Amino acid sequence: MGLSNVGYLLRQGVKNVWLNRLLSVASVGVLTVCFLLIGTATLFSFNMGSFVHEVEKKNELVVFLEDDMVKTVKHRLEKIKNVAKLRFVSKKEALEMQFSKLDKGGELFNELSQSNPLPDSYRVSLHNVSEMKKTVKKIEKIKGVEGVRAPDDVAKVISQMKSTVKYAGYIIVGFLLLVSLFIIATTIKMTIYDRRREINIMKFVGASNTFIRIPFVVEGVVLGLLAAFLAYGVLYLGYSYMLDIMKEFDVEVGPMVREGIVPFAEVGGWLIAGFVGVGSLIGAFGSMFFVRKHLRV
Amino acid sequence: MILFSNVSKAYPNGTKAVDQISFSVNSGEFVFIVGHSGAGKSTIMKLIMHEEKATAGVIEVNGYDLGKMKRKQISKYRRSLGVVFQDFRLISKMTVYENVAFALRVTGVAGRDIRRRVLYILDLVSLLPKAQSYPDQISGGEQQRVALARALVNNPSIIIADEPTGNIDPELSTGVMGLLDEINKCGPTIVVVSHEHSLVKKLGKRVINIESGTVVSDTSCEKWVPVGEVEENPKA
Numbered sequence: 001m002g003l004s005n006v007g008y009l010l011r012q013g014v015k016n017v018w019l020n021r022l023l024s025v026a027s028v029g030v031l032t033v034c035f036l037l038i039g040t041a042t043l044f045s046f047n048m049g050s051f052v053h054e055v056e057k058k059n060e061l062v063v064f065l066e067d068d069m070v071k072t073v074k075h076r077l078e079k080i081k082n083v084a085k086l087r088f089v090s091k092k093e094a095l096e097m098q099f100s101k102l103d104k105g106g107e108l109f110n111e112l113s114q115s116n117p118l119p120d121s122y123r124v125s126l127h128n129v130s131e132m133k134k135t136v137k138k139i140e141k142i143k144g145v146e147g148v149r150a151p152d153d154v155a156k157v158i159s160q161m162k163s164t165v166k167y168a169g170y171i172i173v174g175f176l177l178l179v180s181l182f183i184i185a186t187t188i189k190m191t192i193y194d195r196r197r198e199i200n201i202m203k204f205v206g207a208s209n210t211f212i213r214i215p216f217v218v219e220g221v222v223l224g225l226l227a228a229f230l231a232y233g234v235l236y237l238g239y240s241y242m243l244d245i246m247k248e249f250d251v252e253v254g255p256m257v258r259e260g261i262v263p264f265a266e267v268g269g270w271l272i273a274g275f276v277g278v279g280s281l282i283g284a285f286g287s288m289f290f291v292r293k294h295l296r297v
Numbered sequence: 298m299i300l301f302s303n304v305s306k307a308y309p310n311g312t313k314a315v316d317q318i319s320f321s322v323n324s325g326e327f328v329f330i331v332g333h334s335g336a337g338k339s340t341i342m343k344l345i346m347h348e349e350k351a352t353a354g355v356i357e358v359n360g361y362d363l364g365k366m367k368r369k370q371i372s373k374y375r376r377s378l379g380v381v382f383q384d385f386r387l388i389s390k391m392t393v394y395e396n397v398a399f400a401l402r403v404t405g406v407a408g409r410d411i412r413r414r415v416l417y418i419l420d421l422v423s424l425l426p427k428a429q430s431y432p433d434q435i436s437g438g439e440q441q442r443v444a445l446a447r448a449l450v451n452n453p454s455i456i457i458a459d460e461p462t463g464n465i466d467p468e469l470s471t472g473v474m475g476l477l478d479e480i481n482k483c484g485p486t487i488v489v490v491s492h493e494h495s496l497v498k499k500l501g502k503r504v505i506n507i508e509s510g511t512v513v514s515d516t517s518c519e520k521w522v523p524v525g526e527v528e529e530n531p532k533a
Contacts (some may be wrong), residue, residue, distance in 0.1 A: 005405060019390045201386045204346060205447065206376030207403040297348060 009211065015220020017116070017226075020219075022190045028227045030187045033281070034180030035231030035275050041176055043239060045169030046267050050162050051260035057084070059158065061124040061136065062149040069144025070120055077122060082135045085125040094118040119146055130159035139239045154246040188220065194293065199294040209295045216291045220283030228275035237270065240266045298324050299345065299455065299488065304354030306340050314340035316510040317354070324454070327487045329477065329497045331523070332507035338490045341507065342459050345488070347371055359454060376404050379448030379485070381458035385440045387432040387447075393419070394428040397447045404451060418446045422476070438465040441473065445453060455486045462493060474500055494523050 017024045028093055065073055070088065089097070095116050099109050126135060136150045192199075202212050243261065300324040306314045315337040317432040322446050332338050343349040344356055347363055356363040359377045366374060387396050392416055401411045419425045432455065434530050441461065448456055458477065462470035474489075474496055481487045491497055497504060497518065504521040506514040513524060 007401060008402060008408075145306060170499050196387075198388050198390070201388055202399070202403075204348070204371070204380060204382075204386065205400045205403060206374075206378075206451075207399075208372040211372075211403055224462075 006214075009214040010218055013215035014222055016215055016219045017222050020191070020195070023194060024120050024219075024223060027184075027187050027191055027223045028230065030183055031224065031227030031279060032231045032234070034176070034183060035227060035279070038173055038176045038180065039231060039271050039275070041169070041172045042271060043235070043267060044263070045165065045173065046168070046262045047260065049162070050262045051146075052158060052165055054163075054260040056129045056158050057125050059126070059129060059151055059154050061126070061132070061139070061151075062141055063122040063124055063146070064119045064146040065121060066119070066144050066145045066146050067173055073122065073142055073144045077124065077139065080124050080135060080138055080255060082131050083124055084127045087123040087125075089121045089123055091118050091120050094121060116165040129154075130162065147193075161210075177278075185286055185290075188283075189290045192216070192287065192290045196294045199291065200297055203295065203297050212295060213288055213291050216287040217284045219272045220285075220287035221280045222283070224279030224281070224283030225276060228272065228279035231275055232268070232272045236264055236268065298322065298357070298359070299486070300355070300357040301341075301344075302355040304344065304351045304356055304359075306349060309350045314505075314510055315344070318510070318512050320505055320512055320515055321356075322486055322488060324486055325481070325484055327481045327500070327502045328489070328518060329500075329502055329504045329518075330488060330490045330507060331492060331494070331497060331504055333524070334492070336507045336508045337510040338492075339459065340510075342457060342490055346378070347374065352456055372403070376451060376491045377454055379439075379451060379453035379456040379458070381444045381448045383463050385444040387440060387443055392429050392431055393424060393435065393443050396432070397445055397450050400447045400450050401420070413451055415446075418450045421449075422446045427434040434516070438469045441465050441469070445473065445476065449480060453485060455488070456480065458487070460490055460492070462496060463489065470496055471499070472523050476509055497521075 032117065063073070063077065074088070077086055092113075095109075095112060095118055098118070124139070126132060130149055132152070134150050139145055141146050199212055299372065301318055301320050303317050303319055304318050305318075308314060318337075318341075330338050340349065341485065344351055344363070345358060347366065351364060359374070361370065361374050363374075379384055388399065391399065397418060398411050398426070399416045401414060405459060406414070417426075422445055424439060424442055424446065427439060432440055434444070435457070445458075445461065448458070461473055461477070465473065477487055477489065478500060498521075501518045504516060504518055505512060506521065506524060508524050514521060
């Protein structure tokens with residue numbers, strides 16, 4: 001096959017998108033809707049993961065310290081991989097916190113201020129709450145640590161939520177992908193069935209299978225790419241619009257949810273890469289596969 | 298050259314379309330295949346085109362043994378034929394020019410040569426002004442000439458025409474047959490399937506008469522008597 005023919009076949013593929021515009025619109029429409037469903041599920045799953053992570057970050061261990069061991073313990077705590085953040089709370093601060101809702105000028109407060117029984121402590125945020133038990137054991141072994149208070153029940157719930165969100169995300173996206181593949185395959189099949197006569201004529205004029213296939217494959221890739229960019233654009237606009245509405249109406253979602261919202265840019269790259277990859281591959285292989293049946297003449 | 302040797306074709310439903318037929322067509326010959334509807338003419342065309350495979354016998358065309366031909370050779374084989382179909386089989390989304398050019402593109406002819414040859418052949422069939430029209434924008438007779446132009450543009454060694462005048466008026470029919478006759482004088486073998494006896498007789502070529510899937514006569518036009526017609530001045 002000469003270069004001029006390759007150019008002709010590529011041009012023919014792009015031209016066919018326009019010539020068969022009704023079916024092209026149908027194919028791009030179906031593919032776009034599938035991508036939108038998958039993209040929405042992905043964004044939802046990412047956000048749920050992020051919210052859970054925010055909750056995770058808010059759950060702190062309280063590491064009580066022996067007197068004058070602040071620096072030594074700090075140094076050792078920083079070396080533990082699961083430790084994300086340390087916040088020192090002095091005896092005085094601890095006492096103030098305890099009495100924050102009470103009358104600070106009271107007798108008991110004044111008495112305790114002079115001989116504060118509370119120890120210095122570190123509030124420790126973890127990267128992964130599901131490994132809380134292990135981390136607590138490590139911390140307890142540190143010299144200078146008097147004791148550790150860990151919200152075990154919360155850790156358990158968060159850990160369960162994390163894995164539920166993760167696997168539910170996989171299952172939903174996987175299911176949508178399968179349904180999409182089925183719908184897209186049917187659409188491509190219909191598109192090619194509509195043009196079986198054209199394929200048949202080409203065969204009788206002496207066109208080789210490759211010569212017939214290439215424009216269909218190019219057409220499939222172009223339709224896949226169009227759907228990918230269209231879906232990406234719609235998702236971007238929809239997501240931005242949703243965030244704008246939240247801001248505009250100052251929706252009371254709480255700081256944890258607000259901080260947990262994933263910026264589109266963080267997921268956008270993955271989405272467009274996935275859409276372009278899946279779209280062009282489905283277009284190319286779908287066309288190649290379904291044309292094959294009509295080439296047997 | 299075309300050779301049919303004891304060829305039979307039975308369809309899966311048991312219908313025997315052709316039964317043990319044998320004939321040959323030499324290079325440069327002009328032959329008519331005639332017969333009533335359902336006689337087996339179209340099956341013979343399909344067998345030559347390798348659209349159908351014979352269930353028995355041997356078919357050789359242009360040196361290819363069609364029974365033994367590999368799948369990959371089919372497209373190359375078809376490029377050596379020029380075929381005019383009864384229903385024209387033009388690609389509706391291609392212009393007249395593109396339809397004719399397509400037959401050249403599949404053979405890998407360079408772009409500049411394609412243009413030169415397509416314009417020449419469209420001029421030959423008087424369709425140059427319609428080059429940029431789509432098939433549904435031209436008449437049946439014009440579509441027939443596009444199909445003819447597409448069959449001719451490759452300079453094939455064999456031209457097969459299935460009822461090439463079936464969808465056009467008598468005046469145009471004579472023109473199309475005259476054109477085929479002229480082309481035949483330049484060398485290619487021509488096989489025409491037709492049921493129009495008057496046209497067949499006008500050209501005075503060899504006639505193979507098929508009825509019920511068998512060859513009932515293979516003779517010159519002068520000696521040919523269509524089945525069902527009473528021979529004039531029969532010999533005693």
